[in-house]
Amino acid sequence: MKGGSPRKLTSGRKWEWLLSGPSFSWLVVFFAIPTALIVLLSFKARSLEDGFAPGYDFEAWRRLWDGGILGMLGHTLWLSLATTLICVIWSLPVAWFLAKAAPRWRSVVLWLIMVPFWTNFLIRVFAWKSVAHPSGPLMAFLYWTKLMPEESLLLYNSGAVLLVLVYAHLPFAILPLFAAVDRFDFGLLDAARDLGAGPASAFFRIFLPGIRQGMLSAAALVFIPALGAYLIPDLVGGSDGQMLGNLIARRVGADRDWPQAAAMATLLVMASLLPLVAVWQWKRPRKSTAPDPALAPDHA
């Protein structure tokens, strides 16, 4: 984002407003104001006819607290964190492989990673129902290898949600990590070994800190969408695999409880923005590293 200084011929308030105007006003009208309204709505009273009543109070937030929202929030955070951890750890060797592979293989593997992206998300999640069908080949294999106890299922529980969350977000971890590993100077590892570091020590003290930026963007790119997951728990979650997103949808749909849905949505946004702000703050002082396009940390 740090190009040369703005040229004379393109500077000037008039041009800036002309160029920014369309998208700026569109986003204010259809994004900023509606989002602000949702936060406002969480301080309104419930009304079954209109969705909300006039006047402001903390009723929705109080009911949220009384209704055991912490348990649901904890469950959602736990599933998202587990997804993030699995995705990042799994992506490390994949990113390593991609960085080391011959260019031809690299583009083939990258292409194969991208392909599932472009299939309808709903359909891919749905397809897991037949993959994990109790009498299908996958489960037969898992029972046979004793990886899963007989009679246990990979559908309609939290385990199934975790599995499909990892499935849906793995590419988002692989791509930024690959970009980071690709920039990493592998000569540093050889240098560390020459200076007497063991393989583990070189890996943890040189390699991992070297790709820290990539790991952070990978984690953010998995964690944030996982937090807001709605379709995955809805389709494969059963009753104990539901997440905050499903609860919000139920408050809006079946319960017509807009203020409480708004309060939950506010919580959800805060939960997704807080780690992002933390990462930005943490990244800022290090000027030597290139800004990560995936996280776009400092636009100035």
Add this chain to the structure above:
Amino acid sequence: MKPSRWPLIFTVLALVFLHLPIVFLVINSFNTSKYSASWEGFTWHWYERLFHRQNRDLWEALRRSLIIATLSSVASMILGTFAACALHVFRSRLQKIHFALVYLPIVVPDILMGISLALPFALVKFPSGMPAIVVAHTTFCLSFVALVVLARLQDFDRNLIDAARDLGAGWLRTVLSVVVPILAPGILAGGLLAFTLSLDDYVITFFVKGVGGDTLPLRIYSMMKHTREMPVINALSTLLLVVTLALTTFAYWLSKPTALQEDGRIKA
């Protein structure tokens, strides 16, 4: 260091994992079994059912989805390109806010975007159905287009503008015959990304739609929940897969692979 086999093993595992559902889906679209549990013989039956009169609303939904995707990707290409140019050229306080506005819709959960638009739409009696969906889709697609075009602009040589101006081209002429052609691959790649994101969206559409016909994902969803003919969805998905593959192969070669990887998250 001696090369380890683990990276290769984990890469193969990841590829198998990512493709497993799609392989199952394609195979099951030719499977006689209704419940897709085991292989019971080859059939074209589900493809025939797909074109049966009973499933006409499915094609109607596809048509509606394609119209919505076209309109919202064109709108977001225009708005997104403007946004990217403004963000690239100017470095003011206004642009910091502008950047936050462009960036946040990508980070904010779909469900929040859905419900936050649903309520104002209902309040101001915004025309429900297609107009509401197009506006909502344009809102989140615009950010993706802007980021893709912004990535393209990094390589843009501004001397070309000066050159065109020095040679006597007016502003409009410079924009139309220098800036737009150079940015075209980026704009097009962003537009294709927007198109697929719009086709893919279920959550936001579900909340903002109000009364009116289903889009394809909504139709597929209700088939998943209610229909007895699940394999028909497999058949449709296989067909769509072939079409999207063709389309995205085109997009992939159009833009440099890095442009697609670096624009960040591609909606889940």
